[in-house]
Amino acid sequence: MGIKWVFMIMVVISVVSVNVEAKEKLCTSTNKWECKNSIYCCNQTISDFFQSYQFENLFSKRNAPTAQAVGFYDYQSFITASIDFQRLGFGTTGGKKMQMKEVAAFLGHVGAKSSCGYGVATGGPLAWGLCYKREMSPSQSYCRDGYLYPCAPGAEYYGRGALPVYWNFNYGAIGDGIKVDLLNHPEYLEQNATIAFQAAMWKWMTPIKKNQPSPHQAFVGDWKPTKNDTLAKRLPGFGTTMNILYGDQICGQGDIDDMNVIVSHYRYYLDLMGVGAADAATDNDNLSCAEQQAFNPTKTEKDASS
Ligand SMILES: *[C@@H]1O[C@H](CO)[C@@H](O)[C@H](O)[C@H]1NC(C)=O
Ligand SMILES: *[C@@H]1O[C@H](CO)[C@@H](O)[C@H](O)[C@H]1NC(C)=O
Ligand SMILES: *[C@@H]1O[C@H](CO)[C@@H](O)[C@H](O)[C@H]1NC(C)=O
Ligand SMILES: *[C@@H]1O[C@H](CO)[C@@H](O)[C@H](O)[C@H]1NC(C)=O
Numbered sequence: 491m492g493i494k495w496v497f498m499i500m501v502v503i504s505v506v507s508v509n510v511e512a513k514e515k516l517c518t519s520t521n522k523w524e525c526k527n528s529i530y531c532c533n534q535t536i537s538d539f540f541q542s543y544q545f546e547n548l549f550s551k552r553n554a555p556t557a558q559a560v561g562f563y564d565y566q567s568f569i570t571a572s573i574d575f576q577r578l579g580f581g582t583t584g585g586k587k588m589q590m591k592e593v594a595a596f597l598g599h600v601g602a603k604s605s606c607g608y609g610v611a612t613g614g615p616l617a618w619g620l621c622y623k624r625e626m627s628p629s630q631s632y633c634r635d636g637y638l639y640p641c642a643p644g645a646e647y648y649g650r651g652a653l654p655v656y657w658n659f660n661y662g663a664i665g666d667g668i669k670v671d672l673l674n675h676p677e678y679l680e681q682n683a684t685i686a687f688q689a690a691m692w693k694w695m696t697p698i699k700k701n702q703p704s705p706h707q708a709f710v711g712d713w714k715p716t717k718n719d720t721l722a723k724r725l726p727g728f729g730t731t732m733n734i735l736y737g738d739q740i741c742g743q744g745d746i747d748d749m750n751v752i753v754s755h756y757r758y759y760l761d762l763m764g765v766g767a768a769d770a771a772t773d774n775d776n777l778s779c780a781e782q783q784a785f786n787p788t789k790t791e792k793d794a795s796s
Contacts, residue, residue: 530582536572539586540593540763541565547762548597551613552620557606559623563652563683571687575695583710590765595709595728596694598756599735600652605755616758624680625649625656632657639663642674650679653690653735667692698734702785705731722783727776728756737786741779753777 545565553560576582581593601619611618628648633641639662641647647658655661658673665672668688672678678685697704703713708730715724724730732752733741740749756777760766 530577530579533582534586534589535576536581536589536593537569539590540581544763548601548759549617549620551607551611551617554618554621557618557621558626559604559621562623562680563620563686567683568687571684571691574688575691578695579710579712580691580695580706583706583712587765588710590763591760592706592709594759594763594765595731595756596691596705597759598728599694599705599731599752600690601755601759602752603653605751616755619755620652623650623652623683623686625654634658637662639673642676645674645676647676650676651686651689652683653693655679655689655693664689664692667696693735694731698786703730703734705734708734723781724779724783724785725776727774728753729776729779729782732779733782733785737784738788741782741784743780745778745780749778749780 542565545568549563551557552563572580580596581589583589583592597619601616604620604622605615605618606621607613607615607618625648628646630648631641631645632647633645634657635641637659639659641658645658647656647661649656655664655672661676661679662673668685670678670685670688672685672689679689680686694705697707707713708726709728711726713726715726724733729741732749740746740752743749
């Protein structure tokens, strides 16, 4: 009887250990991070469905001689920057189609904000994303003291990066977020493309206020609108990502060009990635924020009426 028990226990132990081994192998072979630490560990990663040639396709004019950021941005810096954010769900949430759409949506913002393509540019105005890495001829140094992040002596906080960052307090907060001292070294954002993409991804993954969604959450459906959100016409989807990132500069103004150019970049990239721009529109994608009230209005109602 004693021997029987020992035998049974050994069988149980060996079955358990085989299972653990098999599971770990399955996950680590296709992934770039430790499986145990992420709920996304067994899912495809961005480089599984978005490769270097696709990046070149999306940003085909970025190294034209007239581009300001010539030679700066590349695929590898995008992928390197994304590693830490993929663990948190960036481009790894919801299955392949949603993953591709999220990458297109993020890059749609980046492309629109870093574009030097205008109406008659060769290749069409949408082919000129990632052409800028910094604001040209800034009119001020964007330093406002009295905040948590006092300006470093002589530093200028004009727009820099893949999704331009302005003001000392934003450089400070994003620097804390990505663990790079951007407050004392704002120039890193125009010297290192990995850091430029990391800062942009941090904005995509981080809510502005605690009870508000991040653009990532609003886009992948990891956000339930409150009653107030519904009244303010804020729906899950691409439109709300613009609301979070730009507020009433872009949203709640009707069908303005500044909004449409961002939506157009998103749809252009969907098309090039083979997800299908037309598909996205009919998928009930809530592309627009033309009628949305801003989460964080720049003017209070009192200011507006006075
Ligand atoms: C992982 O991928 C599966 C299948 O594509 C998807 O259904 C699931 O939502 C993903 N997991 C997470 C946490 O997003
Ligand atoms: C760019 O920044 C990344 C992330 O901080 C760092 O690992 C890398 O060494 C930097 N590259 C250069 C050339 O300084
Ligand atoms: C909803 O909006 C009202 C009026 O603007 C405001 O007083 C209230 O605090 C909001 N509720 C939430 C949960 O944000
Ligand atoms: C668009 O909003 C509706 C709710 O009005 C929602 O059911 C739908 O899932 C949203 N679409 C996306 C792509 O999130």
